[in-house]
Amino acid sequence: MKKLGIILALVMFSTGAYAQSVTQDGFRALTSHSITTSGTAASTASALTSGTLKVRLVATVAAFVAVGVTATSDSIYLPPNVPIVLDAGQGEFVSAIQVSSGGVVYVTEMSR
Secondary structure, eight states, X not given: OHHHHHHHHHHHHHHSHHHHHBOTTSOEEEEEEEEEOOSSOEEOSXXXXXXXXXXXXXXXXXXXXXXXXXXXXXXXXXXXXOOEEEEOOTTOOEEEEESSSOOEEEEEEEEO
């Protein structure tokens, strides 16, 4: 009976909100933004919040992205549907520009 209780606790813990918001590295999601990309660089509408240490980025189409500076074609390449995590900090903005067609870059602020 004790084993069953432990198994149930593990299953509940691994499928709850905590498991969904914490990454393997121990980071948790704080808040999210979206950036609509075009031929001109755009950035998050607001600065990253207090406690932000990293951002997770994923795009619907290929984009160039940057944290703290304006994105250009020399910035970090973000392929479509492949999340990446970058260091970031409070007060910074995330910027993105399209590679060849417009889309959306989703930004999730992460903290410990």
